[in-house]
Amino acid sequence: FYFGDGLELNRFDGLPLSSRYYKLLAERRTLPVWTLRRRFDDALARAQLLVVCAHADAGGSTQVPQWCAELCLSARYRFGTVACTQACGQRAVHLALRVADEMDVNVGHEVGYSVGRETCCCSDTVLYCTDDILLREMMSDPFLEHYGVIVIDQVHQRTVSTDLLLGLLKDVLVHRPELRVVVLAAPPLTESLRNHFRRAPILNLESPSSSLPEVVHSGGEKDYFYSALRLVLEIHRAKEDGDVVVFLASEEQEVRCARSILQKEGTRLGAHLGQMLPVVLVPGRGVLEPPPDEGGTCRNIRRVFLATRHAEDAWCAVESVNFVVDCGVQKKMVYNPRIRANSEVLQPISRCQAELRRKMCGPAKCFCLYATDSQLPAGRSPQILEFNITATVLFLKRMEIGGLGHCEFIDRPPESLMQSLEELDYLAALDDDGNLSEIGIVMSEIPLEPQLAKALLASCEFDCVSEMLSVAAMLSPTCFLEPPSGLSHEASHCHRKFQHQEGDHFTLINVFSAFKRSQKEPDVRVEKWCRDNFLDYSALRMAESIRAELTDTLNRIELPVSEPAFGTRKNSADLKRALLAGFFMQARDVDGSGNYLILAHKHVAQVHPRSVYGPRFDQTGVPEWVLFHEYTLAENNCMRIVTAISFTQTAPLYYFYNLPHSESKEILQHMLDPHATDATR
Template identity: 70%
Template sequence: MSEQNNSAELDFYPESEECPEEDSLGFGDDLELNQFDGLPFSSRYYKLLKERKTLPVWKVRCEFEDALVNKQLVVVSGTAKTGRSTQIPQWCAEFCLSAQYQHGMVVCTQTDRQQAVDLALRVADEMDVNIGHEVGYTIPLETCCSSDTVLRYCTDDMLLREMMSDPFLEHYGVIIIDQAHERTVSTDILLGLLKDILLQRPELRVVVLTIPPTAGKLLRHYGGVPLISLEGLPPAEVVHSNSGNKDYFYSALRLVLEIHRTKEDGDVVVFLASAEEVRCAHSILLKECTRLGAELGQMIPVVLCPRQGGPLPSPTEQEGCKRSRRVFLSTQQGEDIWWPTDSVNFVIDTGVQKKMVYNPRIRANSDVLRPISQCQADLRKQLSGAAGKCFCLYPEDSQLPAENSPQILEANITPTVLFLKRMEIPGLGQCDFIDRPDPEGLMQALEELDYLAALDDDGNLSEIGIIMSEIPLDPQMAKALLASCEFDCVSEMLTIAAMLSVPSCFLDPPAGMTHEAVQCHRKFQHPEGDHFTLINIYNAFMQCQREQHLSPEKWCQDYFLDHSALKTAEAVRSELTDTLNRIELPISEPSFGTKTNTHNIKRALLAGFFMQIARDVDGSGNYFILTHKHVAQVHPLSSYGAQSHKLGLPEWVVFHEYNLSENNCMRTVSEISPQVFIQMAPLYFFYNLPPSESKDILQDMLDPDGSRKCKEKQKATTINSSSSDANSGCTVVPHTYDRCLIQ
């Protein structure tokens, strides 16, 4: 390829108006040099190139390149297995190369971290370059890039965080938003902000990759942009269930075993409703595998959940195995996973999904079982190809929603609002959402940020809010970590934040081992609560890693703890420490175990989580949540759940999470004193709490003389209702208490 002028408006191939023939791609010259690293192409490059040219996306290459030259934004619509996620980023890299990278490099977002890694590895192989050099990836807690990287895959949330230091994304000449139809919060924010960025940067190119139903909404949102449609693969033979099957879970597993007994070749993909169902199915199939006859061959169940998956295992896991069948167990977002194999011949679709829906009124999540969307169903039908079969465990005439529901309408958007407030500081305050967040959720988010002192009197970010936005945590935990700097317990709060940012470290014990697991977990339990128990576990794990004669993996297995979760917590804690050092916040020496340290940890926790306070109203574990009057119980896995028969339950607690769908249970609970709560909670939050006995108790502590006088006046009013000024001396502040200064 000849060098271009310094204008991105020029075509890739100025010597000809048509796309390059095979000879110009290297088939006619063994010494053809790779334009990205200057080295001769390997024989594998030509082999992969031949495969790439059979992908449906190659039919629109010229159309795409013309659109990229002439338009700022291009929408590409196509289903899975069309090659859009691997080929289009490479063509965009050539586009940036043709402009000598004067406008920046290429970044391609993914919604799943493992998929970002898998795609980067595959594309580096196709481009005949080394991973981490010309092609790289960035996912949470891991970066594989260098100064030579011209094409980078990353998760959508990582690109958002990058905008805090580079709000107009000036490092990039082409930004590719893949899987736009997933409608994650981060993807929707990117799509909204990029509309404004394109006005500020005429040289920037944005490519949105999606599927047909979402493409129409994107075209209406952006207006006047080219749409390139990819020819979809023929769907598999589809077999529908004749009746609405409520027992979809066991029906799917029975169908897996029936397929395996037919001895037909091919792997199986099973779409279940949730990660919990995936883990349960994996456990059941592992047991069934031991009962299958050797003549059927080996069946290998593989967990493949978004944000939890790993590389796909090879079809033959055991030497000498004549036949091996993989059974991929996935969830509602797995249909768009990049499958690096054509071995899938069977798809089992349960047709349902569990979604976490946030209720802003009570600040709680709940798991809701819903049907999948029609576009998800169509994607699943194409995974096995025309030669395969798709078993849909729902009637053919089922009325499925047309598109995926946007997560921004169902999630807690307080972190989103904090981010957008931060974007107003560098001058990028407009976010033209495809679907605007619910006004009630937006008001709740603003109110919560106000309570956390993240906003000033004008509604802009305060100095505290700016610092909170720098910390990659939810606003409440970020505020607690900031408060720990004042209370000299930063080391302990870093550990708590890290442990609460990863999946639970407690493993579900095998059948018959529940008692042993409970006994092991009790060794770490702290009398002050679950937050302190997490510190015990983390410290014990770090001590185990320092002991050379101990294997951390074996130690975790012995104590029924998740090694990967603890290793991730270690990485998160390191990242948070680096963040605090970067913004020059003090990090105190650890002093865990002292009375003063315990008191300070609780004060720091309450600085962020004062909105999550509950009181045991009857001494039997029925906790009244002050903010919305719901009654909840402590989760059975809590330290208090295990020790309640010995120590009794505390009256006042702070909790990290409340889930309506888990029998109204509070997770990660620690004891607090109401006096410290009054000290740490903003007064205007306290006075806006709904009336309750618990609030009256706190009011007595806050102003005992005033409360006594108020009660006497109220009693006098009851006796002598004709007294017009009977309540003139009452000191109870009305619920419309004005905003006061954070102390």
């Protein structure tokens, strides 16, 4: 409709449309997904569930939510507004800003976002959020009454939260026939996804054949890492125009190592070839960190984007990319429910991932470091089959209370489900009938893993809540920076200032307390203080935010928050007792030689080098009994975040029911009842 002298008004806010709106509208109409517009509207009017199968660069993530918003507007929002979920929080923010620009409205009003601890929304028309944000909203509103259309994006990534949403929404659709659910996935759809959506219309958007790149397979490369780097250097020596994207297997080790090698080799090759600038891709954003120089797109500067599987469809493709180097493998942490530990595995990428990577170089070249006839799996392996799903099962138990009694899993993990139920039982989260206990209900309100949530609840009993809040906040982000080459000794010296003889959990409290003190000192620049101490400023800021959120949660559910008493002997003992309440299944027995034996399955583990008890620090001895936060079956079988404990006061009954006969079990039994073991000899 029009206003006064012919100015067209925005249907969403009633204000005149700007010239930028028409410019962006012309660009939107050129997107591949726009060809589906009429079919989409017709299908959504008829079906409750609709699947749109299109590549990430087709424009579905920005256009489909706007089409859904127009549907809600035409119904005068009597059925609710639009929510669009993303697997990555940064991507949700990026898309919200873009869509607000295209709709010619303000972020935080007609278009908003909610990611983790950052929220910018009020009475939204379109809300971009992460999957887990929408799941937590279902705890208070199981049938999502606020929304008329829910768009689930990036379904092909098969995250735990995405699979959980899809399973629960099938039940919600039964209770709310007016609700619409739109699923966005990259082709090809796997068989399991097709079966799950078997009654839903599927709109397929085929990619134009003109955009397909030239694909070069080099056969099976054993040393894929150095083969990829050699290929990058060959491209640079050939002086062919264009930037390069390199897909490596591991984000932490390989990307960091590749950046260092390419920087050195680029300098050694000489200036006559131009500058080679290795850049780490940031998953979930169309921007890069660190940003390239202002002349980054000039022909004498070649950017080499170092990426992993997390960046496949989570960033806007750079037009200057002419080459993709794909190693064809990925390193992942896979949870083993039998031994309650993560294992690092190297596995091939899927055909879906391979196709996404090829599209990043447009019509140029894609070098695949695997044979043409390699048997790649059809789709990504579902995370629900690879992750510890104890928190997921706790959430599902909470949903049963809210009226959603059924979750139709796309891929059901029976062994993990049984292990999770057993763990919740030992954490006292379930009653004798297998339903949520009062403790379980409170645990489900706390946005932490169940073991840590139970430890936080126990800290209320033992009057060490302030200290446990700091521990819980510091366990998620790693605050210790990996030192550059040649500065390892200096970094160890700085980190030693924070270490606490009682263990790593206590060390984390020291680090957080020092960080808070630095903020109060007028002459201290906090970011520089973090750099000088080899600490991650952004991780500490995140910990600060997490701690504030947890404090608000405890206040909301009216749990007591005790005064700080860190450093006293009683507080140390109480903090360990609270930790044991949640982490009793991960306590260890030392074999006497500095190696640790896991009581439940007799695996030998090493303390992480950065631990208080690790080889990096000079300790006169190691404790006999420890608990830890994380254990990974990898090259060194490391325990991370380790603290000394004593079983003389707390010997969990878990071990007496689950441990096979062993020396460890005899020691525990003797501690609990010395006379009983003496009588049996």
